[in-house]
Amino acid sequence: MATNPRPQQQLAVWNDPQAVPYVQIDRVTKRFGDFVAVNNVSLKIYKKELFCLLGGSGCGKTTLLRMLAGFEEPTSGKLFIDGVDMTGIPPYERPVNMMFQSYALFPHMTVEQNVAFGLKQDGLPKDEIATRVDDMLKLVRLQQFAKRKPHQLSGGQRQRVALARSLVKRPKLLLLDEPLGALDKKLREHTQFELVNLQEQLGVTFVVVTHDQEEAMTLSSRIGVMNQGEIIQVGTPKDIYEYPNSKFVAEFIGNVNMFEGRLIEDEPDHVRIDSPELGGTIYVDHGVSSAPDATVFAAIRPEKFNISVERPNQTDNVVQGTVKEIAYMGDMSVYLVQLASNKMVRITQPNTYRHAEDSITWDQTVYLSWHASSPVVLSE
Amino acid sequence: MSARAEAPRRHRHSAGVQLILDFLNRLPPYRWTQSRLVRWGITGRTAVTAIPYLWLLLFFLVPFIIVLKIAFSEARIGMPPYAPLLTWIDGSVAQVNLQLKNFANMFQDSLYAKAYLNSIKVAAVSTLFCLLIGYPMAYAIARAESKWRHILLMLVILPFWTSFLLRVYAWIGILKNNGLINNFLMWTGLIDEPIVMLQTDFAIYVGIVYSYLPFMILPLYSNLEKMDLTLLEAAADLGARPFKTFMTITLPLSLPGIIAGSMLVFIPAVGEFVIPELLGPSDSLMIGKVLWQVFFTKRDWPAASAVAIALLLLLVIPIVLLQRAQAAEARGAHR
Amino acid sequence: MSRAFNSTLRAGLAVTAIALAVAACGKKEEAQQAEAPGAAAAEEKVLHVYNWSDYIAEDTIKNFEEKTGIKVTYDVFDSNDMLETRLLAGNSGFDVVVPSASFLERQIKAGVFQKLDKSQLPNLANMDPDIQQRVALHDPGNEHSVTYLWGTTGIGYNVDKVKKILGDTPLDSWNQIFDPKEVAKFKDCGISVLDAPDEILKVVLQWMGRDPNSQKDEDLTAAAEKLQLIRPYIRKIHSSQYIDDLANGDLCIAIGWSGDILQARDRAAEAGQGVKVAYSIPKEGTIVWFDMLAIPADAKHPKNAHAFINYLMEPQVAANNSNFVNYANANAASFAMVNDTVKNDPGVYPTPEVKAKLFPSLAYGEQATATMARLWQKFTTGQ
Structure with a gap:
């Protein structure tokens, strides 16, 4: 597998080898009959993280979450929360709470009663329960709805009740299953920031399961990308985006242009790739650990391109093409440029100027260029 | 995203009509008729509401009015054995003859009050047992794997395909002194003398609970099957042990089903005649038997009709309860 | 149309139905009087x-x-x-x-x-x-009628069980059933009585020496009182169950109809389980x-x-x-x-001697029917 070196990162707890993980998933596998839902997954999640499990449907992320919650037991492997082995411990005995995708609010109870439910199970005195419920409702701004029943609330309000209910017990770990899936776009954006604020305020460790990359990028401290029961890559949003470790991750997150080619120069400080697909050579300014003469893929993100009418002054990392499609998005424009090899390249450019005299138009011949640091070289 | 097809507008029926519609829609002849009517343009609310309405009219309202009419009459020797409602004087003036003594009699003779109360007691106890036995069964079926569910439901419904009377007779063969149970127990040596089970109150309860159990199971199953299982997971997640989850979540949410099932057992059980007559002691005091005796032994059709009307009025309250439970269930489903 | 159906049409249909129901019964009554008995000339075969x-x-x-x-x-x-x-x-x-x-x-x-x-x-x-x-x-x-078949109402009994209790004394008197001291002997054996109040009250009156067909309140009440005394010893009051019970050997004595008891006798003989049933017409006389x-x-x-x-x-x-x-x-x-x-x-x-003591069960008038019914309810249910 081709690896790309990274610049020195700020000291994050997950990079500290001495740090003790809050949640440790140790070689966990889950089988349903012949079907393997989770395949030998190991993960370390640290205290106060907002960790996202990202993947398409059927990738095993929800199963993994349910195992953390206690609704499923791993076929093999162990789960540790705050150092305690959770094997065989039922959900009602775990210091974990979950916010369900469908919210699972108790329809026959009021908002107050829903939120108080968990505290009642702990046998707390009545006034303490009342206080804590009240505080939590204030936090999610639902005080005036305390006496309402779930069917009398809007979708967004129900979501907040579900959140309040799951946080009121101050769990060590909060699991969220597609928390924003049922909300409309504006509400979703608003709630994303609210969630992050809440988490920072309360200092609870969040594990969120989602299929929405935007959500994952906005919310998380780190993302774990899953596919077919396995963790493909774990990293900060920037890590995942800028340093994908595989074609899968590169293509899963955001948009990317893949150019297949062969390494013609393989040096510790640079590599050169010849790509007929591209119709030129790609010069990458860092070394890549890879088998010699191997077939590689250069992944270049759309925003890393520069598009111009005149040919730029560089020998490498330049290619000519014809503009086939332009999509004006307001803040940026998306260009689809066809190369000589008929490959379509996707480029995005911010609309920096309101009135550009030399704005690019359809069927125009243009030159695409990029910086030597832009490509990520991948072998699979 | 492609445009969704326009969903048909759902019409809210009254609970009684809904109950009948649910039943009728399970019958292929009804659905066939409906599809034909739709083709001919008789569609929508009219046809759908009209059919159960006419059925109710023909098979409930008309007979009820007839019985009510007889209840206000008095017995006399003739064909039919009661006085007519209208008599013509001089061929042009109609005289309406109404007798209230049939109803008055019921208040004066303590037999009726005692019979009603005893019938209610027997029906209530039977309902309780049906609930205690039927709830676990409904729960087990609702939680079974979907391939088993249909088979299990069939097993519950299958006895209905045989005659009710035959099934009660079968219990005679099982409970009598040299019947199945006693013979088996004596063969194993557990007892020396047969246990007297037939012609006892015990046998009445066995008969009623057995015969009406499906009426308890089906509404309960219908309710439990629709229950959102994630609610149970949420409760567990919040710290509730399985028993607590059952008491605070499952049970309250199944209340409409419990009420519906209980009423479907209680209401007919109050007027039961066949089971106490075949399985119970000679001195069992149930209103159904009293009604039978007044009709046949005393040969007083008006008095018997009055007893029947009074029985119906007595059951108005449980019937209203049933309606409201059905409505609550329908509301829950539409949420 | 749909909205209209829900109110006006519904009400209209209901009223029509009620009117029909009321009228229908009336019409039927008149129809009975109107029809002349059998006037058809050529009848279908x-x-x-x-x-x-x-x-x-x-x-x-x-x-x-x-x-x-x-x-x-x-x-x-x-x-x-x-x-x-x-x-x-x-x-x-x-x-x-x-x-x-x-x-x-x-x-x-x-x-x-x-x-x-x-x-x-x-x-x-x-x-x-x-x-x-x-x-x-x-x-x-x-x-208005022609006799088809006839019979009596008497005592059916399990020969062996009765012999064990009575020894050589024959079972041939109503006294052995209606006298509490006598009938107590059969308590555990099992006694059944017909659910036919008119007949039972009459045989009791006959045993008491009164007119069995009396419709007087005092006579009927007196008979019912005598019956109450033996109620604790009666296991079942039923008009057909006794046939099976006698044939199976589950019952000792049954007041029943001659034909049914003889049927039980034949069934018991067929079953070959050693159960012997016999029929006895009490010497005080009984209903024919x-x-x-x-x-x-x-x-x-x-x-x-x-x-x-x-x-x-x-x-x-x-x-x-x-x-x-x-x-x-x-x-x-x-x-x-x-x-x-x-x-x-x-x-x-x-035999002719027995035939001489048979008496009919004449129909009760309305008043007596009501009294009989109420007394019987008291007897069966205790209320």
């Missing part, structure tokens, strides 16, 4: 007969059909009450029915039956005049009941009905019926053709 179950020889109907070419539809019932209800409701659809005489008595008064055309019944000459006389008490002048052939006033085929009734009075036919069902017939001419086993069975054909 059809006949609808409604008889007790297991109450006719196997080939009687077939032979009648062959002889006359009349197609017979034969239905059965097992309770006088049911028959009476159908008749009183009107339009039963039957041409010949077979009520018991005490029920017939009341039904005649209600106008259920038409008078028989004796010119169509030449075989009346074959009938036993003694029976005719007794039946006339129910059917004045024998104008008759099952009568009659023609409803609204019968559609009265001519065919007469032909059928006449056919049943043929000596061989009457004898066949008696031989097959084990009940006595009222046909003197048939006596010679009745099998010995039937003829000589005192349970079927009582």
